[in-house]
Amino acid sequence: xxxxxxxxxxxxxxELMKDKGYARVSDIASSLSVQPSxxxxxxxxxxxxxxxxxxxxRGIVLTPRGEQLGKLMKQxxxxxxxxxxxxxxxxxxxxxxxxxxxxHVSPSTMDALNNLVLFFHQNQECLDEFNEFCIELEExxxxxxxxx
Amino acid sequence: xxxxxxxxxxxxxxELMKDKGYARVSDIASSLSVQPSxxxxxxxxxxxxxxxxxxxxRGIVLTPRGEQLGKLMKQxxxxxxxxxxxxxxxxxxxxxxxxxxxxHVSPSTMDALNNLVLFFHQNQECLDEFNEFCIELEExxxxxxxxx
Ligand SMILES: [Mn+2]
Ligand SMILES: [Mn+2]
Numbered sequence: 001x002x003x004x005x006x007x008x009x010x011x012x013x014x015e016l017m018k019d020k021g022y023a024r025v026s027d028i029a030s031s032l033s034v035q036p037s038x039x040x041x042x043x044x045x046x047x048x049x050x051x052x053x054x055x056x057x058r059g060i061v062l063t064p065r066g067e068q069l070g071k072l073m074k075q076x077x078x079x080x081x082x083x084x085x086x087x088x089x090x091x092x093x094x095x096x097x098x099x100x101x102x103x104h105v106s107p108s109t110m111d112a113l114n115n116l117v118l119f120f121h122q123n124q125e126c127l128d129e130f131n132e133f134c135i136e137l138e139e140x141x142x143x144x145x146x147x148x
Numbered sequence: 149x150x151x152x153x154x155x156x157x158x159x160x161x162x163e164l165m166k167d168k169g170y171a172r173v174s175d176i177a178s179s180l181s182v183q184p185s186x187x188x189x190x191x192x193x194x195x196x197x198x199x200x201x202x203x204x205x206r207g208i209v210l211t212p213r214g215e216q217l218g219k220l221m222k223q224x225x226x227x228x229x230x231x232x233x234x235x236x237x238x239x240x241x242x243x244x245x246x247x248x249x250x251x252h253v254s255p256s257t258m259d260a261l262n263n264l265v266l267f268f269h270q271n272q273e274c275l276d277e278f279n280e281f282c283i284e285l286e287e288x289x290x291x292x293x294x295x296x
Contacts, residue, residue: 084257097257100252104248109245119278126277133271
């Protein structure tokens with residue numbers, strides 16, 4: 001079992017390796033807003049779980065299993081963002097909620113949400129209907145507020 | 149700010165009061181699978197936050213603010229269950245994921261999800277299209293697996 005924190009680290013290390021080709025302790029620390037000493041401790045834990053290794057010249061490296069999991073965390077994060085964006089949630093709320101929600105979304109729930117995102121992308125008329133529905137609901141709520 | 153655990157307690161106390169008219173320490177403990185001593189400690193914290201009070205004959209009672217929050221927690225929980233049920237997620241996974249996800253769903257994300265649930269309830273043809281879409285996706289995945 002991975003903790004939420006381990007999942008965040010794997011996602012971040014995967015992201016840094018894709019973007020820059022390497023993941024330094026200082027980069028991980030600043031992007032997760034934690035102390036370098038916390039990064040070092042976590043790297044040891046992930047090493048024990050055989051998800052990262054430390055190579056003399058390359059530094060922190062994900063094992064194949066670690067890379068697979070990091071990629072999955074990244075995909076899950078992006079998918080949840082995309083899903084809430086479709087629903088019209090504000091970017092600030094998306095960033096905030098996804099950081100918490102993601103750790104509790106099991107693979108089968110992720111598949112189901114992914115299906116819904118794909119569905120709305122490929123069925124614009126349903127998405128249009130949903131957006132109209134939201135506007136109407138908002139108008140009804142406004143009428144209700146005006147009454148009070 | 150409420151912790152996830154405080155949210156769970158408020159939801160449970162609200163539920164017990166609705167169902168039975170009262171919430172005893174032993175009932176709260178057994179329904180949350182915790183020790184009675186943990187319940188007592190948490191009741192003290194919720195008391196300090198003016199969300200519950202202890203009345204001599206009635207026992208644990210939610211304050212108006214506590215009741216409002218407990219009701220909100222309960223609604224959020226039920227709405228998330230309903231949402232995942234619409235997506236076709238299994239009941240076991242729903243129970244498991246919702247217990248974690250709920251604590252990270254902000255009011256505006258909850259509103260958006262609620263809109264989606266209402267939309268699918270009132271637009272059966274979109275829900276039918278979504279279900280067909282899922283079946284087709286599943287068939288495509290099966291073809292893919294058979295190729296390997
Ligand atoms: Mn994340
Ligand atoms: Mn709950």
